[in-house]
Amino acid sequence: MQDSAALAALRRKAETLRALHHGPEPLLLLNAWDAASARVVESLGFPAIATTSSGVANALGYADGERLSREEMLAAVARMVRAVAVPVTADLEAGYGAGTQAVVATVRAAVNAGAAGCNLEDARNGALLPLKAALARVQAARAAAEAAGVPLVINARTDAFHPGYFQGDACTEAVRRANAYREAGADCLFLPFVSDAATIGRLVKAVHGPVNILAGANTPPLAELKKLGVARVSVGGALARAALTAIRQVAEELQATGSFDFANRIISHAEMHALLTSKPH
Amino acid sequence: MQDSAALAALRRKAETLRALHHGPEPLLLLNAWDAASARVVESLGFPAIATTSSGVANALGYADGERLSREEMLAAVARMVRAVAVPVTADLEAGYGAGTQAVVATVRAAVNAGAAGCNLEDARNGALLPLKAALARVQAARAAAEAAGVPLVINARTDAFHPGYFQGDACTEAVRRANAYREAGADCLFLPFVSDAATIGRLVKAVHGPVNILAGANTPPLAELKKLGVARVSVGGALARAALTAIRQVAEELQATGSFDFANRIISHAEMHALLTSKPH
Numbered sequence: 371m372q373d374s375a376a377l378a379a380l381r382r383k384a385e386t387l388r389a390l391h392h393g394p395e396p397l398l399l400l401n402a403w404d405a406a407s408a409r410v411v412e413s414l415g416f417p418a419i420a421t422t423s424s425g426v427a428n429a430l431g432y433a434d435g436e437r438l439s440r441e442e443m444l445a446a447v448a449r450m451v452r453a454v455a456v457p458v459t460a461d462l463e464a465g466y467g468a469g470t471q472a473v474v475a476t477v478r479a480a481v482n483a484g485a486a487g488c489n490l491e492d493a494r495n496g497a498l499l500p501l502k503a504a505l506a507r508v509q510a511a512r513a514a515a516e517a518a519g520v521p522l523v524i525n526a527r528t529d530a531f532h533p534g535y536f537q538g539d540a541c542t543e544a545v546r547r548a549n550a551y552r553e554a555g556a557d558c559l560f561l562p563f564v565s566d567a568a569t570i571g572r573l574v575k576a577v578h579g580p581v582n583i584l585a586g587a588n589t590p591p592l593a594e595l596k597k598l599g600v601a602r603v604s605v606g607g608a609l610a611r612a613a614l615t616a617i618r619q620v621a622e623e624l625q626a627t628g629s630f631d632f633a634n635r636i637i638s639h640a641e642m643h644a645l646l647t648s649k650p651h
Numbered sequence: 652m653q654d655s656a657a658l659a660a661l662r663r664k665a666e667t668l669r670a671l672h673h674g675p676e677p678l679l680l681l682n683a684w685d686a687a688s689a690r691v692v693e694s695l696g697f698p699a700i701a702t703t704s705s706g707v708a709n710a711l712g713y714a715d716g717e718r719l720s721r722e723e724m725l726a727a728v729a730r731m732v733r734a735v736a737v738p739v740t741a742d743l744e745a746g747y748g749a750g751t752q753a754v755v756a757t758v759r760a761a762v763n764a765g766a767a768g769c770n771l772e773d774a775r776n777g778a779l780l781p782l783k784a785a786l787a788r789v790q791a792a793r794a795a796a797e798a799a800g801v802p803l804v805i806n807a808r809t810d811a812f813h814p815g816y817f818q819g820d821a822c823t824e825a826v827r828r829a830n831a832y833r834e835a836g837a838d839c840l841f842l843p844f845v846s847d848a849a850t851i852g853r854l855v856k857a858v859h860g861p862v863n864i865l866a867g868a869n870t871p872p873l874a875e876l877k878k879l880g881v882a883r884v885s886v887g888g889a890l891a892r893a894a895l896t897a898i899r900q901v902a903e904e905l906q907a908t909g910s911f912d913f914a915n916r917i918i919s920h921a922e923m924h925a926l927l928t929s930k931p932h
Contacts, residue, residue: 406706428686432927433928434920611920616893630870632889646709646712
């Protein structure tokens, strides 16, 4: 449990995070996977940290998709929260259990870990949950956050666009679900696996709340997403995989040249030391 | 505790790792900091994984230098061991305690975590330990490994060259200590903070055992280190910091272009999934 001062601070962080969904610019989130990455992202001036469930899972030795336990995920979230001063929103996958009780336990644990926001998905085992069940889960998340005394920023994700998860018109289903989740207490609606500008524009118009787009290789540039009215842009596990790609680049350079010149082009030991001993609270 | 089959497998890994110090090429180690990085390094064909204590510490939210607990460090080592099939050698700093009992507890925990080798430093709190105390610690590490039934590859590090840790001729002191640690049961002698080729050559000649050099920005290229007779080359926390530097690069590209094109140039989600679900045992 959080003491009352910590709880008050967390309430303020949640309100700060919520306001970032309604600013003049889209909220751009470079998702972190551990404490070091979170602190580096914060040091670059980003006003909030989102976590990536795939990045956290991979770092701990698991493939993506709730193969790690709720406890492992929340312990990773807590480490990121401790490393930074800005609000942290935690990717909690589908809540680590099918029913509303699992969601309640996960949201409670997220608040205890110091998360100011969370993602909650509406698919399990390769298929969308029935809308009624998915709605009950969003309601349960909101109620659990309220009971914990924190206006948690709930980012409700629908996987209507996930290849193979839904048979039918994904756009219609995504809008139906997003609006239902908004009614049920979600603050933001996360619609991943959409990169077509026209579709994004249609979704933003039809959804009655801030829309989060997952940016990937084919996503329109940030300025176009802004024009389309996107409120929040995140990169999922891509930043974590960009970091792992540096390993390949170093190995290739070493193999090609035998030189350790890469060490001249990286964040120094002293910089990381300073970042991790000077949390700007 | 390890069961007898696991113990037999760990013995073989330790012998494999030991033999890599006596091959035709220097043993090149790209130090990993979590399970994902270990698995990526292994996938590139490296025959062993070394861990980086600073990288592990940073990932968990700590600055370098035994700020995290023995338990946290060994839990991270265990995650890396589980993620790969090749031998893992663990950077155990100065053993998480001053006396021989701390070293014994740390080596036991390393064997239980599945480490085939370890680094052990001879400095604490910014100064070299007296030689007698440092020697007793190497002997205690060897005895603890033998008691656990594993021919652990002990990489004894002397910090004689660490700026400010020793007043006097660092080269003479490093050789004296390295040879004493070798006599006490060390398999390899780690002499970081030396990048001058002539000095490296002198050290390799004077030390009666395999020498490990820490490669950094000013280190001679790999081919020259080989000519100088260096048996093992590792990069410490540099690879972890190269990975974190990718965050800056992505942020700068996004700021300059608004484009998410970086996602076209990275390890894919499917590749990471395959790596983490197909441990090549």
